[in-house]
Amino acid sequence: MIHLLAxxxxxxxxxxxxxxxxxxxxxxxxRAALIKxxxxxxxxxxxxxxxMDVAGGEQPIPPGATVALLPPYSGG
Amino acid sequence: MKNIFIQGSIAASFIGESIAKHQSKTDIGAHAIFLGQVRADVIDGQPVSRIDYTAYEDMALQKVHEIREAAFDKYPLTCMHIYHSLGSVGVGEISFFVFVSSAHRAAAFDALREIVDAIKADVPIWGKEIFAEGQGSWKVNQ
Structure with a gap:
C-alpha cells in the first residue's frame, strides 16, 4: 500500500x-490506476x-511511500 | 524547520511589530517588504469574496527552507521573514508577507522579488476563490 494525499x-x-x-x-x-x-x-x-519529491518526469515509488497529487500551485 | 503559516489573514499590526523588532539590528540599512492582498476578481460575473488557502504543509515548509537557504547564499541579507495564510482570507486582507533586510537596498530589492516568485512557483499552496453566493473556483496564478 501507499499513503495517498490529494x-x-x-x-x-x-x-x-x-x-x-x-x-x-x-x-x-x-497515474493510470488513478485515472481508471x-x-x-x-x-x-x-x-x-x-x-515530498517532485522529480522531473516519472519516478519509482517505494512500498509504503507517501504519495501526493499536486495540481498547479496558486499560493500568494 | 521554521513555520510560515498563519491561520486566517495577516494583521497590519503583526507587520508593524515585525518592522519594529528590527530597530536593534543596526547593521541593517534597507528593508524590502512584499504584501500579497486578496483581490476582488470577478469570475464569470461573480465577485470573489474571500480565498480559502490549503497547503501540503510538510512539503511547503521544506520548499520554503530551500528557497530561504538559496537566497541567503546568493545575497548579503541580514534577515528574512516569510508568512503565508491558511484558511479564509477576505478580499482586501493580507495573505502573504515577505520581509528581507540587508545593509544596502540592491540586495533587499533583488532577493525580495526572487523569493516571492519562487514561493508562488514552487511551494505547494492552493487558493480557492469563494464567491459571495458560496460556490468557489480554484485560483490560477498569473
Missing part, C-alpha cells in the same frame, strides 16, 4: 484528501510527489 481540485475529485491506496511501481502506473478509478482526473493537470 490537494486542491484533485482532493475534490477523490472525495477524501487522504487514504491508503494499492502500491504501484512508478508514478506512470499510479477516477476518470475525471484524465483532464486535470497534476504532478505526483513521492515522499
Amino acid at each position: 490537494f486542491g481540485m484533485i482532493a475534490d475529485v477523490l472525495e477524501h484528501p487522504e487514504k491508503d491506496w494499492p502500491w504501484s511501481a512508478d508514478t506512470a502506473m499510479l 478509478a477516477y476518470p475525471e482526473l484524465r483532464d486535470l493537470p497534476f504532478v505526483i510527489a513521492v515522499n
Whole structure:
C-alpha cells in the first residue's frame, strides 16, 4: 500500500484528501490506476510527489511511500 | 524547520511589530517588504469574496527552507521573514508577507522579488476563490 494525499481540485475529485491506496511501481502506473478509478482526473493537470519529491518526469515509488497529487500551485 | 503559516489573514499590526523588532539590528540599512492582498476578481460575473488557502504543509515548509537557504547564499541579507495564510482570507486582507533586510537596498530589492516568485512557483499552496453566493473556483496564478 501507499499513503495517498490529494490537494486542491484533485482532493475534490477523490472525495477524501487522504487514504491508503494499492502500491504501484512508478508514478506512470499510479497515474493510470488513478485515472481508471477516477476518470475525471484524465483532464486535470497534476504532478505526483513521492515522499515530498517532485522529480522531473516519472519516478519509482517505494512500498509504503507517501504519495501526493499536486495540481498547479496558486499560493500568494 | 521554521513555520510560515498563519491561520486566517495577516494583521497590519503583526507587520508593524515585525518592522519594529528590527530597530536593534543596526547593521541593517534597507528593508524590502512584499504584501500579497486578496483581490476582488470577478469570475464569470461573480465577485470573489474571500480565498480559502490549503497547503501540503510538510512539503511547503521544506520548499520554503530551500528557497530561504538559496537566497541567503546568493545575497548579503541580514534577515528574512516569510508568512503565508491558511484558511479564509477576505478580499482586501493580507495573505502573504515577505520581509528581507540587508545593509544596502540592491540586495533587499533583488532577493525580495526572487523569493516571492519562487514561493508562488514552487511551494505547494492552493487558493480557492469563494464567491459571495458560496460556490468557489480554484485560483490560477498569473
